[in-house]
């Protein structure tokens with residue numbers, strides 16, 4: 001098992017706010033890595049640095065290295081658009097494109113990347129992988145807003161899968177969902193790790209314990225502790241990690 | 251002050267507020283009533299489709315003015331809508347550039363330009379240069395009025411699109427231009443269409459910009475470089491004429507114009523309320 | 527800990543690439559320059575160029591001369607500037623209290639059902655084209671002023687030069703009334719926003735102390751909202767100054783300065799509308815365009831003030847006017 005992503009000495013922030021401080025972390029291939037930590041500690045900023053979405057905020061800055069399969073994604077010869085295709089993202093609130101049909105939501109990405117042949121197949125395949133096909137196959141032309149929140153989130157996952165990414169970043173994908181929909185997404189993530197490398201930000205420690213192979217604990221922009229999930233939860237080495245997972249702060 | 255007179259003051263004030271509202275509604279009611287009563291008897295198929303006749307000669311209509319209004323507003327839309335939407339998109343997509351700030355301020359200033367001034371402008375720019383009053387000049391005058399409103403309405407509609415949608419598209423590896431066209435613009439389209447239609451309703455009744463641009467014409471439209479009759483200018487000309495029957499026709503065309511504008515206005519607002 | 531400066535490849539210019547996105551930005555940038563900046567510049571240039579013959583002949587005197595006699599070639603803008611100022615002030619004098627009354631009624635007094643019906647009705651007034659208001663002004667309002675409004679004013683206030691007879695239907699007073707009707711929608715709707723922006727805690731505080739509604743509005747609401755309301759008034763003033771058709775149709779179009787509001791007058795916009803197509807010689811036309819330039823300058827100043835103020839207090843977006 002190799003590392004899909006290696007982060008070396010990453011610093012990032014907005015204007016004069018320094019959010020991420022000297023983060024170095026290896027993210028293993030075909031595993032689920034969870035990022036936990038109190039609100040505002042920089043979890044979202046961190047994952048957004050992994051697909052170069054962070055830099056789209058006008059005041060944002062970043063330096064350090066993020067190696068994807070050994071190649072620094074911040075090198076000047078790298079096209080951020082290509083990185084964003086290879087590293088997909090699912091957001092906190094389900095955000096399907098409201099002006100497009102369910103079908104077009106999924107087809108949007110492949111069309112952009114010139115995968116115009118077999119569009120129907122790609123759409124069906126992505127929806128199946130996201131465990132949504134059976135629920136929507138008869139209403140592909142409908143508006144995505146007619147779906148429930150959980151279905152919308154799976155649609156967003158299908159949309160991300162359709163461009164054949166290698167890594168998928170989940171930024172608190174279940175925080176807007178009820179427990180049943182949450183369980184479905186969690187099952188889905190466990191299935192997806194066969195073929196994808198997954199990073200998931202979560203506030204919910206049970207969720208991290210249930211699905212993650214590795215867990216990283218962030219505090220005020222620093223990586224405090226990183227290891228196998230079982231070790232982090234059962235046997236934390238750092239006092240601050242222990243305090244956090246036992247609910248003594250955060 | 252004792253309690254009694256304090257209460258009295260309060261009553262008086264409430265009465266003042268109610269009376270103010272009534273005083274604003276009375277003229278509106280009077281206008282709509284008069285237009286309907288005086289205009290309705292004039293309206294007929296002939297009136298809507300025939301050419302005007304000289305004063306004191308029975309029959310005739312405003313067909314050419316109705317046609318001309320559509321043409322001049324159409325020309326203004328062809329010029330104003332693409333330019334306005336383009337500039338509005340720029341303001342929404344690149345809000346932090348220096349150009350954006352200058353454009354935004356200038357567009358605001360332009361919304362306050364008196365309508366008669368846009369008429370002078372189009373006169374100097376088009377009529378003087380191309381040797382005569384023309385439908386084109388009228389269209390340019392109205393487009394000048396339209397553009398700042400369309401810029402604003404486009405910008406606002408696009409800024410209402412949640413940032414997450416934009417990010418979702420970018421995170422799929424879509425380039426920025428594609429994101430703003432396929433996601434932001436298309437999500438904002440209802441807002442933009444509403445704004446554009448309201449702007450059209452607003453300029454369709456403008457008279458001052460047309461007085462010495464589109465001018466007037468007693469015949470049907472015959473080319474964009476020739477003068478053309480429009481409803482508002484006809485209403486004005488007929489209203490200030492000394493002839494009784496022209497006054498009556500002015501009311502008739504006022505009814506046509508008001509009906510079109512109100513239907514457009516109310517229709518758009520109802521439709522927008524239901525989110526189409 | 528030292529803060530390192532941004533180090534994006536795109537920002538430090540190492541590899542600035544000409545992409546479709548750059549093209550897109552340039553394309554939209556060019557459109558916005560053409561449709562807004564070039565338009566404004568062209569507008570200013572044409573007005574100055576067009577009025578140059580008059581500007582260079584009459585100089586500043588143009589603004590202060592009361593003679594307007596195209597036949598003898600005498601041109602002075604003062605009667606029009608005076609008429610514009612007097613009719614706009616009259617419009618504010620009538621329109622502002624009414625607009626505030628409406629704003630208070632619709633925010634604080636009316637039930638939500640009444641409000642839902644009446645506020646679109648007041649806004650409907652803004653959708654009526656000015657030529658139609660002028661038409662109504664000629665045939666309904668002007669006769670009403672001559673027969674029912676002017677006589678009592680002359681009877682009771684005739685000792686004031688402002689209300690000296692004889693009364694004409696087409697008069698500065700009629701124009702002021704028409705303008706008041708036309709500025710009420712904008713002033714009342716912006717004032718409503720301003721009143722709604724007053725924190726309810728402040729209002730409740732005053733009410734809890736036993737203040738009546740009137741006292742609360744006078745002592746809490748209006749002071750809090752006064753900045754934005756001032757902006758609303760300026761927006762209305764900008765409207766009134768530039769309004770053309772309705773005024774042209776009812777003011778009587780007489781280029782003489784009368785003190786009496788019951789006499790006819792003339793405004794800058796009206797003289798342009800009325801005489802532009804008749805202006806056969808170049809200086810006459812240029813004089814009218816120069817009046818246009820003055821009108822443009824005045825309404826720009828008023829509008830910029832209005833916008834700066836309403837933005838500051840309400841972060842109000844365009845779309846109301």
Ligand SMILES: Nc1ncnc2c1ncn2[C@@H]1O[C@H](COP(=O)(O)OP(=O)(O)OP(=O)(O)O)[C@@H](O)[C@H]1O
Pocket residue numbers: 014017019037038039040041042043044045046057
């Ligand atoms: N656009 C922005 N501009 C300036 N500062 C920002 C911006 N976005 C986030 N921040 C700041 O960066 C820090 C980290 O934010 P981030 O969103 O990464 O936290 P988080 O760990 O994801 O929190 P949460 O659990 O609440 O999502 C916070 O202090 C936040 O205030």
Ligand SMILES: [Mg+2]
Pocket residue numbers: 043044045171
């Ligand atoms: Mg977050």
